[in-house]
Amino acid sequence: MKFKAFLTENGVNLLEKRFLPALDKMGKICHLYLNRDHAIFLHNLLNGDGVQSIAQFRKEALFDDYRISSQNEDRIAFAVDISLLHRALRSSVSICTEFGNGPTANRLQIKLVKKLPPNSTQPMPFLTFETKGYKSAVIQDVPISKPLSRAQVLELQTALDMAQDLPQTLVQVPDLNQLQNFVDRMRHVGELLNISISKYGDLHIQISTTLITLGAEFQKLLVLGERADAPSEDQNLSAQTRSARAILRGDAQSVQVSVKHFGKSLQCHLAKPDCAFYGITPQGACLTVIFQFFIPGSHQMDKSISLHCRLPVLDQGSG
Structure with a gap:
C-alpha cells in the first residue's frame, strides 16, 4: 500500500486556507479516501450520526506527481484528525515560505509511511509532510488510523455512492452570511428547525416553542431541477399558509432538522464557495446542501x- 504526491501551490491554498478550516468545524475526525483520480474527505459516512460532509477533489486540483497503489484497486482510506492535519500543513508551508520563493518553491511532499513511535514496539501508520529547506529537511508526521480493510473501503464507497442522490428541487441561497446571522439568533430560542422548500423557489425556515415562533422566508430563489409557478391566489397569504398549501399540492417538502446541525453546515462558508443550494431528498430522507465553486x-x-x-432529518414532516 503506497501513496506519495507533491502538493501544488493551488492545492496548498485550497486545503490550508479554505477546506481544512471548514472541515474542522464539521468534526474532529474524518476519513480521507484516496483513489486513482480523487482525494475525498468524508465525515460521518460510516456511522450515520451527525452531519455528513463530502469534499471531493480531482487529484490535479491538489497534487502533481500523484502515485498510489494498493491491492484494493489502488484505493486507500484511513481516519485522520483534521486539526492535526491542518497544523502539520500550516507548519510545513511556513517552512517552505521561509526558505523558498513561495509556498511550494521547495516542493512539499505528502506520503504514507509506517514508523516506530517512541516507547513503542509496534510500527504505526502516518501521513507525512516532508519539506526540504535551505539546509535541512523538515518532516511533520500526522498519526492516522490503520488503513481500512477491503470490506470497509467497499462500505465507504457504497455510502459515498448513496450520498450522491440529488434532491429533485434545489434552491439557491444567495447570501450564506444572512442565513448564518438568522440561525445565530435562533440558537437561543430552541433546538429544532422546520424547513420547507418549494418548486416556486421559496425557502422557509421556522423555529417554534410554546412561547415564541421565529421564521424567515427567502422567495423567488433560483431553482434547479423540478420547478413550478406559484399560484397567483396565494400572493397575499402569510408565509406559513403559502408553505402549507404548497405542501398539500405536492409542490413543496418540509423536514425538521437540528439547529446545531444546520449551523454546522453553514460553517462550510469557510471553504469560500461561490454559491449554495438547498434541497430535500425524496421521501424527506435528508436536507442536502450543495456548495458550488467557480x-x-x-x-x-x-x-x-x-x-x-447531508443533514439528518429528525421528523420527515410532509410533502
Whole structure:
C-alpha cells in the first residue's frame, strides 16, 4: 500500500486556507479516501450520526506527481484528525515560505509511511509532510488510523455512492452570511428547525416553542431541477399558509432538522464557495446542501472540486 504526491501551490491554498478550516468545524475526525483520480474527505459516512460532509477533489486540483497503489484497486482510506492535519500543513508551508520563493518553491511532499513511535514496539501508520529547506529537511508526521480493510473501503464507497442522490428541487441561497446571522439568533430560542422548500423557489425556515415562533422566508430563489409557478391566489397569504398549501399540492417538502446541525453546515462558508443550494431528498430522507465553486475569474463551475452536506432529518414532516 503506497501513496506519495507533491502538493501544488493551488492545492496548498485550497486545503490550508479554505477546506481544512471548514472541515474542522464539521468534526474532529474524518476519513480521507484516496483513489486513482480523487482525494475525498468524508465525515460521518460510516456511522450515520451527525452531519455528513463530502469534499471531493480531482487529484490535479491538489497534487502533481500523484502515485498510489494498493491491492484494493489502488484505493486507500484511513481516519485522520483534521486539526492535526491542518497544523502539520500550516507548519510545513511556513517552512517552505521561509526558505523558498513561495509556498511550494521547495516542493512539499505528502506520503504514507509506517514508523516506530517512541516507547513503542509496534510500527504505526502516518501521513507525512516532508519539506526540504535551505539546509535541512523538515518532516511533520500526522498519526492516522490503520488503513481500512477491503470490506470497509467497499462500505465507504457504497455510502459515498448513496450520498450522491440529488434532491429533485434545489434552491439557491444567495447570501450564506444572512442565513448564518438568522440561525445565530435562533440558537437561543430552541433546538429544532422546520424547513420547507418549494418548486416556486421559496425557502422557509421556522423555529417554534410554546412561547415564541421565529421564521424567515427567502422567495423567488433560483431553482434547479423540478420547478413550478406559484399560484397567483396565494400572493397575499402569510408565509406559513403559502408553505402549507404548497405542501398539500405536492409542490413543496418540509423536514425538521437540528439547529446545531444546520449551523454546522453553514460553517462550510469557510471553504469560500461561490454559491449554495438547498434541497430535500425524496421521501424527506435528508436536507442536502450543495456548495458550488467557480473557476477563478469566471462564472463557470469548477468541476475539479465538490462539497456537499447531508443533514439528518429528525421528523420527515410532509410533502
